[in-house]
Amino acid sequence: xxxxxxxxxxxxxxxxxxxxxxxxxxxxxxxxxxxxxxxxxxxxxxxxxxxxxxxxxxxxxxxxxxxxxxxxxxxxxxxxxxxxxx
Amino acid sequence: xxxxxxxxxxxxxxxxxxxxxxxxxxxxxxxxxxxxxxxxxxxxxxxxxxxxxxxxxxxxxxxxxxxxxxxxxxxxxxxxxxxxxxxxxxxxxxxxxxxxxxxxxxxxxxxxxxxxxxxxxxxxxxxxxxxxxxxxxxxxxxxxxxxxxxxxxxxxxxxxxxxxxxxxxxxxxxxxxxxxxxxxxxxxxxxxxxxxxxxxxxxxxxxxxxxxxxxxxxxxxxxxxxxxxxxxxxxxxxxxxxxxxxxxxxxxxxxxxxxxxxxxxxxxxxxxxxxxxxxxxxxxxxxxxxxxxxxxxxxxxxxxxxxxxxxxxxxxxxxxxxxxxxxxxxxxxxxxxxxxxxxxxxxxxxxxxxxxxxxxxxxxxxxxxxxxxxxxxxxxxxxxxxxxxxxxxxxxxxxxxxxxxxxxxxxxxxxxxxxxxxxxxxxxxxxxxxxxxxxxxxxxxxxxxxxxxxxxxxxxxxxxxxxxxxxxxxxxxxxxxxxxxxxxxxxxxxxxxxxxxxxxxxxxxxxxxxxxxxxxxxxxxxxxxxxxxxxxxxxxxxxxxxxxxxxxxxxxxxxxxxxxxxx
Numbered sequence: 001x002x003x004x005x006x007x008x009x010x011x012x013x014x015x016x017x018x019x020x021x022x023x024x025x026x027x028x029x030x031x032x033x034x035x036x037x038x039x040x041x042x043x044x045x046x047x048x049x050x051x052x053x054x055x056x057x058x059x060x061x062x063x064x065x066x067x068x069x070x071x072x073x074x075x076x077x078x079x080x081x082x083x084x085x086x
Numbered sequence: 087x088x089x090x091x092x093x094x095x096x097x098x099x100x101x102x103x104x105x106x107x108x109x110x111x112x113x114x115x116x117x118x119x120x121x122x123x124x125x126x127x128x129x130x131x132x133x134x135x136x137x138x139x140x141x142x143x144x145x146x147x148x149x150x151x152x153x154x155x156x157x158x159x160x161x162x163x164x165x166x167x168x169x170x171x172x173x174x175x176x177x178x179x180x181x182x183x184x185x186x187x188x189x190x191x192x193x194x195x196x197x198x199x200x201x202x203x204x205x206x207x208x209x210x211x212x213x214x215x216x217x218x219x220x221x222x223x224x225x226x227x228x229x230x231x232x233x234x235x236x237x238x239x240x241x242x243x244x245x246x247x248x249x250x251x252x253x254x255x256x257x258x259x260x261x262x263x264x265x266x267x268x269x270x271x272x273x274x275x276x277x278x279x280x281x282x283x284x285x286x287x288x289x290x291x292x293x294x295x296x297x298x299x300x301x302x303x304x305x306x307x308x309x310x311x312x313x314x315x316x317x318x319x320x321x322x323x324x325x326x327x328x329x330x331x332x333x334x335x336x337x338x339x340x341x342x343x344x345x346x347x348x349x350x351x352x353x354x355x356x357x358x359x360x361x362x363x364x365x366x367x368x369x370x371x372x373x374x375x376x377x378x379x380x381x382x383x384x385x386x387x388x389x390x391x392x393x394x395x396x397x398x399x400x401x402x403x404x405x406x407x408x409x410x411x412x413x414x415x416x417x418x419x420x421x422x423x424x425x426x427x428x429x430x431x432x433x434x435x436x437x438x439x440x441x442x443x444x445x446x447x448x449x450x451x452x453x454x455x456x457x458x459x460x461x462x463x464x465x466x467x468x469x470x471x472x473x474x475x476x477x478x479x480x481x482x483x484x485x486x487x488x489x490x491x492x493x494x495x496x497x498x499x500x501x502x503x504x505x506x507x508x509x510x511x512x513x514x515x516x517x518x519x520x521x522x523x524x525x526x527x528x529x530x531x532x533x534x535x536x537x538x539x540x541x542x543x544x545x546x547x548x549x550x551x552x553x554x555x556x557x558x559x560x561x562x563x564x565x566x567x568x569x570x571x572x573x574x575x576x577x578x579x580x581x582x583x584x585x586x587x588x589x590x591x592x593x594x595x596x597x598x599x600x601x602x603x604x605x606x607x608x609x610x611x612x613x614x615x616x617x618x619x620x621x622x623x624x625x626x627x628x629x630x631x632x633x634x635x636x637x638x639x640x641x642x643x644x645x646x647x648x649x650x651x652x653x
Binding site for chain 1 (some may be wrong): 645
């Protein structure tokens with residue numbers, strides 16, 4: 001495999017990860033916290049209406065987790081493609 | 087000991103700490119001055135980024151704003167944290183690999199054009215100056231309330247402190263003082279939050295207490311919804327803005343966060359691409375501690391305020407009430423002359439005016455917490471304002487010394503001379519910022535929120551396309567940035583300042599003409615989309631970028647061999 005094919009494959013896998021993670025990012029904030037908020041508010045966790053909870057708490061927790069998942073995935077990917085040396 | 091003595095002690099201790107760090111970490115080269123030598127550890131950078139990011143607005147204003155906006159306040163919570171996901175996944179690793187000193191550096195080289203660089207410098211200065219003036223104002227407010235000096239002296243003291251470590255230490259000094267400032271501010275925010283949460287719900291974790299039950303067995307949020315309706319406000323968990331506006335505001339704040347030069351530049355200071363990703367995650371984790379506690383503080387503060395004040399006798403108000411009355415941030419006007427405080431959404435009946443900014447600062451007093459906790463909040467507010475001001479000043483000074491003097495006017499300048507210019511521009515920037523802090527041009531507070539719109543409309547598309555679209559050329563990027571920021575400025579001037587329709591007084595009546603029903607604060611999202619469309623359209627009709635530029639794009643996509651930041 002040529003050097004540039006190698007780089008292209010790496011980039012493609014990276015883009016796939018980013019797309020998946022950003023769909024989750026969009027779902028917990030814009031969908032659960034805004035667009036579908038009223039629908040979700042029919043349910044509640046503890047004293048929180050669910051949609052309100054996503055908007056003021058849940059989305060932020062998921063954001064933090066998303067970045068750390070990305071860090072892990074990319075560290076593995078770098079190793080797989082031998083891009084982890086400096 | 088009184089609150090004031092405690093405040094003097096705690097503030098003096100933290101200031102001594104910052105100055106000590108500044109002396110220890112003086113910058114000896116431009117590389118140390120701009121990017122702290124490029125060897126900052128991910129954890130230190132994460133802490134510094136968090137302090138840099140959390141300004142007087144996050145620490146002092148945000149919980150208060152949410153307190154009065156209820157669900158609508160979610161735009162700040164999601165917007166100012168969600169932007170880090172974009173930053174970590176789409177920007178930070180690639181900009182670190184690119185390895186330059188400033189954002190205009192990236193724009194200028196990626197789009198092989200001095201014009202592009204100049205447009206970027208203009209945008210960076212516009213964004214940073216509007217933002218920094220608000221920070222100096224925050225410093226002034228804290229000084230005037232807690233140390234009883236007037237706002238002008240407060241701002242001048244703040245200026246001297248920032249000047250000291252920003253000019254001496256540059257990015258290196260700023261980074262390590264920000265690490266200390268993060269510790270101070272998060273401690274100062276969380277201690278009263280934990281106290282109050284325990285007091286009101288029996289649960290010391292505010293994030294959980296917020297959804298818990300009060301002493302009367304009723305859920306706090308349910309009680310607050312009830313009280314709000316009773317007083318004529320919208321239900322707390324419902325809010326009153328339109329969905330499309332909430333959507334646009336959240337998006338504009340997220341994208342704006344990812345496009346702010348003083349945040350982006352922090353990722354130039356770590357050693358490797360891997361470290362840039364990791365420190366974005368750590369930064370968000372550290373920010374999230376405050377951002378998930380803030381909505382809880384908002385609920386506690388609002389309930390406490392209504393309880394203590396609404397329908398009660400003015401003569402029996404506790405001491406904090408008159409303390410804040412003297413600052414002019416809290417006011418009572420006994421319209422019906424019954425000596426009771428009527429609090430209502432109806433302006434005709436309402437007798438209480440509360441500045442949103444005092445909710446966090448007054449909260450410990452309202453909840454009767456010990457004096458040292460109140461003093462701690464003052465030190466936290468100062469840490470938040472000073473750390474952000476310093477980060478912004480660095481962007482301003484490097485834009486002048488590196489992007490204008492070194493790259494455009496005098497390329498043959500030596501490293502030593504450039505360092506002198508950088509220090510001088512930092513001094514100049516502090517003086518200008520201080521001037522605006524003392525004489526806030528009525529619109530500063532409004533413009534701070536709009537700085538995000540400006541960043542979203544200008545930098546974000548140019549950087550994203552520069553990384554993810556190899557064939558993006560300079561004509562498209564420059565046109566996109568100019569149209570984007572121009573449109574944002576126009577919308578802001580028209581709907582925020584009413585300059586085309588008879589000035590500030592006309593602004594409220596213009597709200598019905600908002601395009602798509604989107605407020606000026608959310609319009610950055612539309613301006614950003616327009617920027618993308620213009621960039622891609624112009625790009626389609628003009629020549630591809632040169633081969634070597636396309637090769638640069640390919641190398642920044644590969645994480646290995648990041649090397650060190652260079653000119």
